[in-house]
Amino acid sequence: MRATLRRVARDVRWLRQLDAYAISALALVLAVLTVIGDVVSENVRWAVALAALAALVYRSTLPGPSRSAAETLLGDRNSLTDVDVAGRLRRARTVWLYAPSGVNFLTPERCDALRTGVLARPDGKVRIVVLDPDEDAAVAMATWQLDDSRFFPLQYLRPSLTTVLDRLRAMRSWRVAGAFRYRLLPYNPGFSLLVIDPDAGDGLVIAEMHGFGGESTTSRMHVRITRDESERWFAFWVDQYRALWRAARSENGGSVS
Numbered sequence: 001m002r003a004t005l006r007r008v009a010r011d012v013r014w015l016r017q018l019d020a021y022a023i024s025a026l027a028l029v030l031a032v033l034t035v036i037g038d039v040v041s042e043n044v045r046w047a048v049a050l051a052a053l054a055a056l057v058y059r060s061t062l063p064g065p066s067r068s069a070a071e072t073l074l075g076d077r078n079s080l081t082d083v084d085v086a087g088r089l090r091r092a093r094t095v096w097l098y099a100p101s102g103v104n105f106l107t108p109e110r111c112d113a114l115r116t117g118v119l120a121r122p123d124g125k126v127r128i129v130v131l132d133p134d135e136d137a138a139v140a141m142a143t144w145q146l147d148d149s150r151f152f153p154l155q156y157l158r159p160s161l162t163t164v165l166d167r168l169r170a171m172r173s174w175r176v177a178g179a180f181r182y183r184l185l186p187y188n189p190g191f192s193l194l195v196i197d198p199d200a201g202d203g204l205v206i207a208e209m210h211g212f213g214g215e216s217t218t219s220r221m222h223v224r225i226t227r228d229e230s231e232r233w234f235a236f237w238v239d240q241y242r243a244l245w246r247a248a249r250s251e252n253g254g255s256v257s
Contacts, residue, residue: 090117094199095195098185120176131157132184133184183251191207208223
């Protein structure tokens with residue numbers, strides 16, 4: 001019962017399935033009133049019954065999923081073309097990213113989308129975490145996993161990390177309304193992670209599994225989760241990023257809470 005009440009409260013908070021809850025609540029009220037006395041006219045009861053039937057018929061016309069649940073949640077990098085990441089960055093209030101170098105995400109076009117989108121808002125927040133270039137052993141291990149084990153590598157970690165750090169330093173100097181911060185992680189956890197609006201009803205998480213070997217970076221498995229699809233695993237990846245952020249250090253030295 002408690003789980004049901006929490007689910008209903010969460011749906012109402014995020015404005016989901018309000019039609020079903022409204023009709024259900026009205027039907028429950030009328031049922032109680034009918035039991036305790038004849039205080040509700042027959043016309044009202046029929047109106048509620050027809051409204052419930054109309055809502056049920058309408059829901060039956062909604063398009064169902066054309067792919068299996070696994071195919072919806074999983075894919076390679078090419079399967080993310082329908083996400084419209086640039087559009088999400090323009091509308092977002094919060095963006096968190098971890099990647100060993102971030103070179104594939106932090107393109108000039110994406111950085112500009114951050115500047116004109118989330119960072120243009122006073123309440124906008126962007127957090128970026130990349131590998132710490134001073135951790136030679138961690139960078140060497142990540143290079144072995146991400147570059148040397150690939151059949152067809154197109155880029156290499158160390159120069160990509162140098163490029164991105166120069167880009168992050170430039171972004172730190174931007175005069176924008178929002179808050180931009182970045183940190184350095186002492187080791188690679190084996191995945192990249194993008195979190196957009198973790199506290200919003202339409203929040204999105206994309207986790208990329210680095211794996212070992214494989215043809216190229218585009219063939220890596222990606223997990224895409226929205227709050228609607230799984231509250232539990234959405235919260236899991238959000239907590240993963242928070243842990244990454246706590247473990248990382250600012251570039252001028254020391255870890256920061």
